[in-house]
Amino acid sequence: MKKKINKVIVVEGRDDTANLKRFYEVNTYETNGSSINQTDLERLKILHEKQGIIVFTDPDFQGERIRKIIMSAIPTAQHAFIQRDEGVPKSKSKGHSLGVEHADFTALEAALNQVETSVSPDRNENGLTISDLMAYGLVMGSDSRKRREFLCTELRIGYANGKQLLKRLNMFGIGLEEVDQAMKKYGNVIQ
Structure with a gap:
């Protein structure tokens, strides 16, 4: 039985979604990598108002860039973080990407259990x-x-x-x- 997450999790791509769905009953919103735009932000605002969102991007430059854009547009969004070493591919055939798609259940669970809400300074x-x-x-x-x-x-x-x-x-x-x-x-x- 998979644990249900009621909020929408914002991820970068379909591999992140696939990994989360291995362990959780969850809806995700994919930014399709670093191409987040105004339309995405408007949709995320609506999702945040209706269900709440958790930003769960990769622990790299692009992931942080996306997180900052969302944080600026939706300051009350929640955030989950994996550590860099938790997002490293287990096999060399997966390439050199770093991210949520490679995290195991323990890392995902720790990140989601430690969800933080940003507040305006x-x-x-x-x-x-x-x-x-x-x-x-x-x-x-x-x-x-x-x-x-x-x-x-x-x-x-x-x-x-x-x-x-x-x-x-x-x-x-x-x-x-x-x-x-x-x-x-x-x-x-x-x-």
């Missing part, structure tokens, strides 16, 4: 600042990239560079307490 009363990121060594440090990778993996928000991280944390309403909890784990990992 002005609605987030616990807004983080660049000073907060500096205090945790997430920017302007010799190992900042490694720290960001760890934090983004812990919070399952997809990798973000220094500029993107502050915006993404605030958009998802992630406060200082959650960052602090995750970074305490980082301290244990590196010792």
Whole structure:
């Protein structure tokens, strides 16, 4: 018996849909790769109003590009993220693509169980600042990239560079307490 997902999941292509349908009873909306346009955004707005949408794009440049476009047009959309290593093809014959189509059930389940809702930055009363990121060594440090990778993996928000991280944390309403909890784990990992 497959688990039913009531919201529409926004994916990049039919292989992503096929993989999700192996494990879930789900409706998807395919953006057909990076070719998302105004018509797609209008349709997604309607789907979001009627059923809700979960953006579940690949953990690569194009997937992030699509996510940002949708996030800008539909700020209350929900988001699921797989880690880069969870989207790697299991066999060489599948090519070099990276994405939802290659994720196993465990990775998909973890991503869908950790769905985040973005909020407009002005609605987030616990807004983080660049000073907060500096205090945790997430920017302007010799190992900042490694720290960001760890934090983004812990919070399952997809990798973000220094500029993107502050915006993404605030958009998802992630406060200082959650960052602090995750970074305490980082301290244990590196010792």
